[in-house]
Amino acid sequence: MYSVSYHGLRDKRYTDKGEKLLEGLIMTVRPPEVGKFLSFDHLTFWVGNAKQAASYYCTCFGFEPFAYSGLETGERNVVSHAVKHDKIIFVFQSALNPGSDEMGKHLVIHGDGVKDIAFSVEDCRGIVEKARQKGAKIVREPWEKSDEFGSVTYAIVQTYGDTTHTFVERTNYKGPFLPGYTTDVFRNPLLDTLPKPGLRFIDHVVGNQPDDEMVTIADWYEKNLLFHRFWSVDDSVLHTDYSSLRSIVVTNYDETIKMPINEPASGKRKSQIAEYVDYYGGAGVQHIALNTSDIISAITTLKSRGVEFLEVPDSYFNMLRERLKTSPVKIEESMDKLQQLKILIDYDDNGYLLQIFSKPVQDRPTLFIEIIQRHNHTGFGAGNFKALFEAIEREQDKRGNLV
Ligand SMILES: O=C(O)C(=O)Cc1ccc(O)cc1
Ligand SMILES: [Fe+2]
Secondary structure (H helix, E strand, C coil): CCCCCHHHHHHHHCCCCCCEEECCEEECCCCCCCCEEEEEEEEEEECCCHHHHHHHHHHHHCCEEEEEECHHHCCCCEEEEEEEECCEEEEEEEECCCCCHHHHHHHHHHCCEEEEEEEEEECHHHHHHHHHHHCCCEEEEEEEEEECCEEEEEEEEECCCCCEEEEEECCCECCCCCCCCECCCCCCHHHHHCCCCCEEEEEEEEEECCCCCHHHHHHHHHHHCCCEEEEEECCCCCECCCCEEEEEEEECCCCCCEEEEEEEECCCCCCHHHHHHHHHCCCEEEEEEEEECCHHHHHHHHHHCCCCECCCCHHHHHHHHHHHCCCCCCCCCCHHHHHHHCCEEEECCCCEEEEEEECCCCCCCCCEEEEEEEECCCCCCHHHHHHHHHHHHHHHHHCCCCC
């Protein structure tokens, strides 16, 4: 029986910033001497057909066509279609020419997926220098790109698998997106006929690692980017009858960027994390959580636009209604509506979160999307892990991979 609840974990392992009780150690988290991580800037996907991938995210997830770079803007090698939903920006890129080696190989190995997680930063050069001193691999040294709106400084570092982080410093830039892009883009008239989901910002981005690589990767963020651990759980907590996983969340000093890092743990059957790693061909981004302030409206809309979500059984809601009777927390939303839409609820004495997970958004069982609404709750849904993982395993079983 699943018994450990999230607030138990938080009491044990995580207190306020400044002093953190983590794995029995009190750690002081100090602000970095140079630079500042502000937020997720945008996510870049490498896909087989950027034009069609962008169209899918617009039609199904309610993104708006935003910016374009390609042959017509003087870019000869890589086409980019940027789409936007409030503060969330996804950029879909594909190779334009035959034999494009790097993007071609990436596509053959990974299929469509997230290639780069860009952060908005202050003092890009300072942050890169620090990371270099600590031993980070610099994929591309700092460079500047300008247009009539000003100048942006960028740099790229390597993180897990073939995934990279771009640091984007926009302090001297006033344009709508980035230099080199036009915002004069085609808009499918169909989009105006559809209801808007109301998604707001990227809440967190999760990376899956192969066996025993989670700690190394979490350490990488602590050492090279001066992130710290937010809270962590181990496989004694995260398991179903069949499989288990471990997870560590790393975050920047201001806790505006949250990056859970997962690894499989041994169980009777193949972990969902192992299934991901097999199909992605290594470490990579498993899910992107998008924050909304009205999840009932968001999910009603997303379902009407054709997004498919995982479903938990009614027994989950029956148990939850019982447990909530003795909790000081009151759910503002209609429980009937949440149950009808199969939205998951996790809570502690001070607040709660509502979350739901899409099915994979490409043919390989790799990336999926989470929609999350928070009410004074900074967790990731630990109380839902068992029900959620069982739902994931039902899908895994249909794919012949719960072996
Ligand atoms: O940790 C998170 O961010 C979650 O949203 C919960 C979760 C953890 C691991 C999974 O494989 C799927 C979902
Ligand atoms: Fe999540």
